[in-house]
Amino acid sequence: MATETSKRPNTLFRNLNAKIASLPMIFTALVVFVGGTVWTVVYSFTNSRLLPRLQFVGLDQYERLWSTPRWLASIENLMIYGVLSLIFSLTIGFVLAALLDQKIRFESVFRTIILYPFALSFIVTGLVWQWLLNPDFGVQHFVRGLGWETFTFNPLYDQSIVIYGILIAALWQGTGLVMCLMLAGLRGIDEDIWKAARVDGIPMWKTYIFIVIPMMRPVFVTTLVIIASGIVRVYDLVVAQTSGGPGHASEVPAKYVYDYMFSAQNLGQGFAASTMMLLTVLIVVVPWAYLEFGGRNKRG
């Protein structure tokens, strides 16, 4: 469509309306995304406290960051939470999608039920699960009431397992999305593949593992990137469910950044921590973005 423009000599005023209309996009891309990121990275090398100041102190902030127990706890939590939520949400999401893809009745009812938590905010999710996991009233209390007096399940008040309590809530909220993406991927698989596999007598689970999943590689990669970038960002859920407690047992990097920037008034630490978050995301996203957008030209 737009290729015709590139054949003719380009001047600044050619296609002027489109350029004017794109100003907000250009502003967002250059000033906010690129400019803001560069700004934060630069200021992470300064000793800014209450206000940003350009007084460079080298890697001091990073050294302090990596020797702060709270940050180390945040990173550990993020790793546990991240790995487990990737594994579980991909597995559960795929299995649910496969179940829904069996030409069943009431498919849309089931899908609606499994996806609805995704419409809720992390705050609502966190508060509901805070209530369900409340040891005095929630699941633990209920099971004890059934006669199993010693039953213990209070992740939100146990430092060693609190992150799993958050994981439960996150999975409840997010697997619906994965299921939807996977279902879309499964629907894109040619019906003939299934017929061929059946003619050859390949059992269904084998067809899924050795034929369908490899064919769905792009869907898996996209889903992975989406989940991964969501994991790094996790913030509201923790704030609502545990406020980072008990102690610092459920702290996450995003919360560390917020607290240092806006409560502890130690901007330099906040910038350094957020730069580390950025680094984590770049390791995941850059290779993907290159494959997806850089290598070839889409449409046009």
Add this chain to the structure above:
Amino acid sequence: MADAVLTSHPAAGVEPFGPRPRRVFSRRNIFLYGTLIMVSLYYLLPLYVMIVTSLKGMPEIRFGNVFAPPLEITFEPWVKAWSTACTGLNCEGLSRGFWNSVRITIPSVIVSIAIASINGYALANWRFKGANIFFTILIVGAFIPYQVMIYPIVIILREMGIYGTLTGLVLVHTIFGMPINTLLFRNYFASVPEELFKAARVDGAGFWGIYFRIMLPMSLPIFVVAMIIQVTGIWNDFLFGVVYTKPETYPMTVQLNNIVNSVQGVKEYNVNMAATLLTGLVPLIVYFISGKLFVRGIAAGAVKG
């Protein structure tokens, strides 16, 4: 029926050929529907508990169990959550947060969609040199953790004199809604037949003429999809609400968190759950009404990306 047999996947091995009547209570069906029903119950449980808890009185909560339906239904927690629940010294209830969220969401949705659709249109039909570079930055930027850009935006808003105002928050939502919505519109407009666009050009229509008279009327469905994404996204936002507004203009999610997680006073779990439900109500209504379109928004935004 024959079709159903062809497309069903036999559980194991080679089956005898030819159409076979499918029994309703075959092992396959029991397993399939049994699993799905269990899963559905698990997903519905929190919603059920929220509703049930919000309709009980506090004594009943203390002595009963969370899953039991209320013996005496009371709507008092709802009234209290809406109009008298306290955050700190302020006891106006969630209603204030609700109206703040309405005041934030409506302009944010309108502005962000207007801008994103024009961006998408320019990218799909009027691509100028370098446009794709900006677009790539935009998409990659969508993955940058917000925490990296929070503070620079504080500075930008402060320089513009709109830090802490509604206008500032609308701008922030417009910025962060831009990647996904631009992508959505770009892909949609790119699928509109080229001949239509060319015919309009021949007839002398320009950039805005084609947008308003041809593209806009043709793309109502995608506007609805974008609206669903934006309404739920902005309503559910917490981080930007905390950072870019003042306590008087806190959106509902922030106020809800302050009410429920406030340390002082006796915990009133029924009021908390009523408040939580109230906050979740708007996105839930959007979700249940929009149905397939919501799914389409997710799929279009994600898989095509």
